[in-house]
Amino acid sequence: MLRRFTPVLLTLIVVALGVTALAARPDTSAPRRTADYVVLAGVAGLRWSDVDPQTTPTLWRMAQQGSIGSLSTRSAHRPTCPVDGWLTLGAGSYAGWNGSRQPGGCPPAGVTVEQPDGIGANLPDQEGVVAYNADRQPWGTVPGSLSESVRCSVAVGPGAAVAAARPFGRVDRYAPALPADPAGLLGSCVLSIVDLGAVSGTDPADRRADARRADEALAKVLAARPQRSLVLVAGVSDTESPARLHVVVADGPGWEHGWLTSASTGREGYLQLVDLAPTALIALGRPMPERLFLGRPAVKVDGRPDDLATAISAPADADREAAAQRSVAGWFFALLAAAQVVLAIAVLPLLRRARRLAGPHSPPPVSRRIVATVELLLVAVALAVPAALLADAVPWWRGEHAGAYFALVTVALIVGGTALVRFAPGHDRTLGPLGAVAGLATLVVGADVLSGARLQLNGVVGYSALEGGRFSGLGTVGLGVFLAGSLLSAGWLAQRVRRQWRPMVVVAVGGLAVVVIGSPYLGADSIGAIALTAGVAVAAAISTGGWLTISRLVWATMAGLALTIGFAVVDLRRPVEERGALGRFLTALGEGTGGLTVHRSSTANFQTLVNSPLTVLAVVGLLLVWFALLQPWGGLMRLFGIYPAIRAALAGTALAAVIAGLLGGAALDVAGAAAALVVPMAALASLRVLDHSTDRTLPGTGNPRPGGLDGPPGGAPPDDAPDGGRPDDGGEARAVDGDAPTTGAGEPSDGPRAGGPDEGGADGTDDAGARPAGRDAAKVPAARTPGAVESARSGAVAGRSDAGAR
Numbered sequence: 001m002l003r004r005f006t007p008v009l010l011t012l013i014v015v016a017l018g019v020t021a022l023a024a025r026p027d028t029s030a031p032r033r034t035a036d037y038v039v040l041a042g043v044a045g046l047r048w049s050d051v052d053p054q055t056t057p058t059l060w061r062m063a064q065q066g067s068i069g070s071l072s073t074r075s076a077h078r079p080t081c082p083v084d085g086w087l088t089l090g091a092g093s094y095a096g097w098n099g100s101r102q103p104g105g106c107p108p109a110g111v112t113v114e115q116p117d118g119i120g121a122n123l124p125d126q127e128g129v130v131a132y133n134a135d136r137q138p139w140g141t142v143p144g145s146l147s148e149s150v151r152c153s154v155a156v157g158p159g160a161a162v163a164a165a166r167p168f169g170r171v172d173r174y175a176p177a178l179p180a181d182p183a184g185l186l187g188s189c190v191l192s193i194v195d196l197g198a199v200s201g202t203d204p205a206d207r208r209a210d211a212r213r214a215d216e217a218l219a220k221v222l223a224a225r226p227q228r229s230l231v232l233v234a235g236v237s238d239t240e241s242p243a244r245l246h247v248v249v250a251d252g253p254g255w256e257h258g259w260l261t262s263a264s265t266g267r268e269g270y271l272q273l274v275d276l277a278p279t280a281l282i283a284l285g286r287p288m289p290e291r292l293f294l295g296r297p298a299v300k301v302d303g304r305p306d307d308l309a310t311a312i313s314a315p316a317d318a319d320r321e322a323a324a325q326r327s328v329a330g331w332f333f334a335l336l337a338a339a340q341v342v343l344a345i346a347v348l349p350l351l352r353r354a355r356r357l358a359g360p361h362s363p364p365p366v367s368r369r370i371v372a373t374v375e376l377l378l379v380a381v382a383l384a385v386p387a388a389l390l391a392d393a394v395p396w397w398r399g400e401h402a403g404a405y406f407a408l409v410t411v412a413l414i415v416g417g418t419a420l421v422r423f424a425p426g427h428d429r430t431l432g433p434l435g436a437v438a439g440l441a442t443l444v445v446g447a448d449v450l451s452g453a454r455l456q457l458n459g460v461v462g463y464s465a466l467e468g469g470r471f472s473g474l475g476t477v478g479l480g481v482f483l484a485g486s487l488l489s490a491g492w493l494a495q496r497v498r499r500q501w502r503p504m505v506v507v508a509v510g511g512l513a514v515v516v517i518g519s520p521y522l523g524a525d526s527i528g529a530i531a532l533t534a535g536v537a538v539a540a541a542i543s544t545g546g547w548l549t550i551s552r553l554v555w556a557t558m559a560g561l562a563l564t565i566g567f568a569v570v571d572l573r574r575p576v577e578e579r580g581a582l583g584r585f586l587t588a589l590g591e592g593t594g595g596l597t598v599h600r601s602s603t604a605n606f607q608t609l610v611n612s613p614l615t616v617l618a619v620v621g622l623l624l625v626w627f628a629l630l631q632p633w634g635g636l637m638r639l640f641g642i643y644p645a646i647r648a649a650l651a652g653t654a655l656a657a658v659i660a661g662l663l664g665g666a667a668l669d670v671a672g673a674a675a676a677l678v679v680p681m682a683a684l685a686s687l688r689v690l691d692h693s694t695d696r697t698l699p700g701t702g703n704p705r706p707g708g709l710d711g712p713p714g715g716a717p718p719d720d721a722p723d724g725g726r727p728d729d730g731g732e733a734r735a736v737d738g739d740a741p742t743t744g745a746g747e748p749s750d751g752p753r754a755g756g757p758d759e760g761g762a763d764g765t766d767d768a769g770a771r772p773a774g775r776d777a778a779k780v781p782a783a784r785t786p787g788a789v790e791s792a793r794s795g796a797v798a799g800r801s802d803a804g805a806r
Helices: 002-023 057-065 082-091 126-135 158-164 204-223 273-284 308-354 368-382 384-391 402-422 432-450 476-494 499-518 526-542 550-572 581-591 594-611 614-629 636-642 644-663 669-691 786-799
Strands: 037-044 067-072 153-156 173-175 191-198 229-234 246-251 258-262 270-272 298-301
Touching: 037 082, 037 158, 037 204, 037 273, 057 204, 057 229, 057 246, 057 308, 067 308, 082 158, 082 191, 082 273, 153 158, 158 191, 191 204, 204 229, 229 273, 258 270, 270 273, 273 298, 308 368, 308 384, 308 402, 308 614, 308 669, 368 384, 368 402, 368 432, 368 669, 384 402, 384 432, 384 476, 384 669, 402 432, 432 476, 432 499, 432 669, 476 499, 476 526, 476 614, 476 644, 476 669, 499 526, 499 644, 526 644, 614 669, 636 644, 636 669, 644 669
Parallel strands: 037 191, 037 229, 067 258, 067 270, 153 173, 153 191
Antiparallel strands: 067 246, 229 246, 258 298
16 A cells, blocks of 8 residues: 555655745735836947946936846847837837848838827838737737827837837827927826937947937936936847847836846846836836736845945946857857767767677777776766856956856866766766766756856856846756756665665655745746656656556656646736746636747747757757667666666656756757756766676675676675675665675676666665566575576576666
8 A cells, every 4th residue: 555655645745845836936016106207218229338427427326316227128139129129118028120131130220200290290110010010920019008008108209209109100299309398298198208319339439429418318308307207217229239238227216226126037136128118007007908018017126235336337247248158158059069979979889899798709898098088078078067057156258358268267167076076985886977977967056046046147058138038047058957967866866775765765856956946036947847846756656666657657747737737826826917937828828818828939949949059969969878878789778777766867857858848948958958967977877887797796695706707706795785795685685875786896796687686776676677487586596506607697698689678
């Protein structure tokens, strides 16, 4: 009965941990009405490096008394040109102008604005823009949603007219430029949108001149602002490629001296362009439109330094880091993919010659130095991603040669991590390097997440604020590494305990990883938590050996579904503006607009699959595993037979990575990041298993004779053999760490049959689930004659085509 109810209990534990982590959320409630008027002032291309007391004194004083942040200006097009930025501002969702453009360039800036009555204006191209965003873009964006949510709006300048135009093209009140005294104009409607110009070019003198003109126009706006008004100043777009982070400042009642953030970013000091429209409506106390904005209302958080220069240095430095990250990340992943390919090719002949065959025609073994060198290279390439993540603790982006500094720091960290693994206790064991690398990777990513994921943001292997996809928690690469590292660590630990305790170990370690990934305070990735839950359930089900039967698969599926349903119920009980990705998707399904979400996810999967270098890592890893490691000469099947908990961990990693990538719109990126860690370690462990495939167990002791049967008899039992290495559990040898009986180097021995007693786990049973015919045949006599051993060995060598298969 206990065995029958064990899957149920494990499923309930994983689901309870996951729902507990996902249910608790930070307080992100948006402020209610704080102003009678809102003025949105935009300056295309304005960055924090353009702001100083001499060039922009008005903006400097405004930032001193208000709240500030970095603005990600993502739109439906990349780069976000001024007309795209203004359109996105007025839509509250990612929008794009339907004018022709060159790749990486912007369309002509001219926008036709008609003034038939001298009061308002009309944009004749607006209907075509609305149709373009409805039919050609996957966001369901309706340009003009902000102006449709208020009774009256004012636009000053052509860019503001694009933002304030209603879906049919009408602008309620319009002025081509700021009048000498704009007080009457700004006070005529509750919402005013003002185009203050643009800051463009790369020459510092030109940028200062543009910023000075924009600051002078801002001074006129602040002098004429209505009473109890909120003024938002934002760098609404880029003016050239590549994209950058821009200025955002909020000044008004309740916005004094803080950082700006929103639920869409979850990161102090960061806003998205799509957050400005809901912020304006919330400040005015107006309801949101029926079709939800993609943005979330901005809020003020405390903790900003008193000195404005010190406070501004943080977003300015983040802009430099994000710009450097884009150029460095490309060649880093390209080099990593190339290194994986080279090592995959180099390891093939070693696998073919690692196993020493009987007879005079056996090929000579590969030099131990070559094998040791390849092992170190496999460890180094597996640690490349964690080292690159840790490298962002050093401000490499501030130097003139940012890429070279990053390479030096990363190489130094890889060398240090490889040395740590090489000289760690237990390195000579078959699973020693695998456990050490998995533990290091999990520790690096987990420590970063627990400390606020500061290394993830704008990191080379993290996510970029310029992309606007994620600002906090675990990124795609970090998720893949953490999934693989935590499951491999769980499998390594489970292999060291008795068979009946292995599912508990896997659930304990995997459950903690689910909490870290799913908690909104930490990883903030509900899809990743659901995917890992499925992986943990599968790993726990087969960690004791055997196949993934229908009943085990059912319980694993039920665990993932139960966690999904639990989180969905919790998420749907929250207010609409506070729901997560799953809650918003279910809401869209209920409203009949869920197809847009599915379309966006499928589009993102396809684009990522085609363009991401991580796809190469996933494909190369799959090819190496399928066509080499899983072959009879590859060693992985033998590894699975001897160490069933490692087989369980690898199966759970593959399942979790694929689910997380497909549901999260990341295609094979999560699997590629996981493969960068898993595949080199699987190859290394396979090499070691094959290298010791001809070791034999001494009769009556359960200990291998050094040098195989030709070695000297006797010898002290290994340190990890309990009770002096005496046979246990019906004469089957066992070891404390879950290895089979070991040689002096701690390697498993190979009994007369593949998967026989000599390859047993901690309890001495056949962990892969295969058993000899008949109950009595499961027990092997503790003492065997040398002749019987030699006869068994000859039969095994002669008939073995798949030494590790069950």
